[in-house]
Amino acid sequence: MTQETYDLIAIGTGSAASSVITRCAEAGWKIAVIDEREFGGTCALRGCDPKKVLAGAAELIDWNERMQGKGIQGQATINWSELMAFKRTFTESIPRASEDQFKQAGMDTFHGKASFVDEDHIQVGEEVLHGKHILIATGARPAPLEIEGSEHLIYSDDFLDLEQLPDRLVLVGGGYIAFEFAHIAARAGTEVHILHRSEQPLKSFDAELVESLLQKSKEIGIHVHLNAEVKSIRQEGNAYVVHGTRNGADHQWQCGLVVHGAGRVPNVDGLELEKANVSYSKKGITVNEYLQSESNPRVYAAGDVTDTKGLHLTPLAGQESRAVSFHLLEGNQHKPNYKVMPSIVFTVPALGAVGMSTEQAKKEGYEVQVNDMSKWYTYKRTHEKFAMAKVVIDKSTGRILGAHVLGSKTEELINLFAMAIQFNLTIDQLNTMNLAYPTAASDLGSLI
CATH class of the missing domain: 3.30.390.30 (FAD/NAD-linked reductase, C-terminal dimerisation domain)
Known part of the structure; x- marks a missing residue:
């Protein structure tokens, strides 16, 4: 076991960490960067960017279908394996490029699960690191679902890496992820079912516009089941049967894959925050207006892992990352801009x-x-x-x-x-x- 002191230990390598890491490195700080997954973060590797590549193909299919009989002839189709190969051209180089960039800037990089030993020590593997300042930028993870057979669920990461789509797909939940994936898969020829437990999906958006989107979804063959609660998932051979209720009556849906689309929660599991005297709630790590832990001033947090009023969006994570970099280098004087937080569901x-x-x-x-x-x-x-x-x-x-x-x-x-x-x-x-x-x-x- 070794122990080394750093000016900054950053846990996470996505948008919420990028400005902090870059600006502190430019200032000559000694930095350790830790990530339990590939370097580069969710948005670039398994979130916004690859998803938008797939959504672009769905847009082309929709445009083609709308213009049939108006000068366009011949139906376009999605070749899923070719589309996924194209998607990988955007993601494959990022982990190595990110790590090389960190190392060239003089940072020490660590792969593994980080956990606090005490208020200013982090353990990763057999190493124990001492940090004068610590940034938690671990993002969010899929919300746990109390469903029998939940081990059969696949997650957004898995969907964005599928080599082929099943003939029939069930998405559990009615948020961004469910609707975006549904519109992609439906345009690729899959029969799609969305199971949403309440009366209105996409609740943070205007109800009338959501209703229009539901009409469009229905027109392209997406089955949206409202007031549908999933009770269990059972595997039968190479297929799955989802058991639940719809409007109080028992129902079941058969499919080739079941995708978790029921929201995300702050990714704090395994960090051992109690040992660091870092307070948190189900909304995330509790921070002050300068993104500093209210209970341990050595620790800052940014992005989806915090309980700030910012939406869980990449630009807001970037705003918070910039704010933390100012605080560390110049003292607490810069607050993130939450006045304007545009959000988009990339359906078609x-x-x-x-x-x-x-x-x-x-x-x-x-x-x-x-x-x-x-x-x-x-x-x-x-x-x-x-x-x-x-x-x-x-x-x-x-x-x-x-x-x-x-x-x-x-x-x-x-x-x-x-x-x-x-x-x-x-x-x-x-x-x-x-x-x-x-x-x-x-x-x-x-x-x-």
Whole structure:
């Protein structure tokens, strides 16, 4: 057993750690980097980035189908093995490149499970490391499900690495992961069933837009079962039988794979936080406004593992990572920006939201501008049936408070609205902008 002292020990190598590691290394700090998995983090290796590659193929299939009889002939299909090979071109090089980058910057790298020995010592394998400062950036993991036969579930990591899709797929849960994977798999020819335990899936998004997405999901063959509670999963040969209830009545679904899509929880298991006097709850590690442990000031935490008000999104993890780097190098003086937190479900069409919800707007008396965009040029030219936007406006100031969008141009519009909210731009200011035409952005004036 050896023991060495570091200025910083970082547990995790994803977005929540990247700025801290980089800036402290540039400042000449002695750093140890630990990850129990491949270096690079969830988003780059088994999350946002590879998922978006697969979603891009689903978009092409949907566009092809919409334009049949409107100048396009011949059905496109997804070759799953070729698509997965293409996906790997984005992920395969990252672990080695990340580790090489850390080593070239003079850092010591460790592979293995990290756990606290006491308030400032970390054990990884046979090594015990002493840290003047410690960053916990371990992200989130799938929420445990109290289901008989839960060992038969596969997880998002597994789905993004499947060599082939089954003929029939069941997704347990009705959140981002379930709907994104459902839209990918359905476009690849799989029969998909989503089992969601309550009345409305995707609860953090506008209910009317979610309902439109459910209609689209149904049209492409996705079976969304609401008020469906899974009781058990049983393997029968090479297949699985999911037993549960739907609207109180017994039901069962047969499939080739069962995917966990029922949310994620902070990844604190095995860290032995009690030994470090680091307080936490089911929402994550308890930190102050500077992302410092309230009970052990040597420890900082960033990203999905914390109990901050930030959404569990890559840009927010990056914001928190930058904030921690400032605190460590310059003293506690920089707070993450939580004012604007745009989020998107990369279904086809995509569903997005930023700022105040329409429900909150109505309670507080703000105007909600509703636009069915399906007949607008931007969407009519690609024969989109489902395209809608809702914008929350403070008429007294002319400022935009929130936006909710469903359609193929959601990414573009949500980011425009996010900038408007961040910088307190008024409707009059936005209307003076000259935007390239014809684009989705040029619809901005009509949306407000």
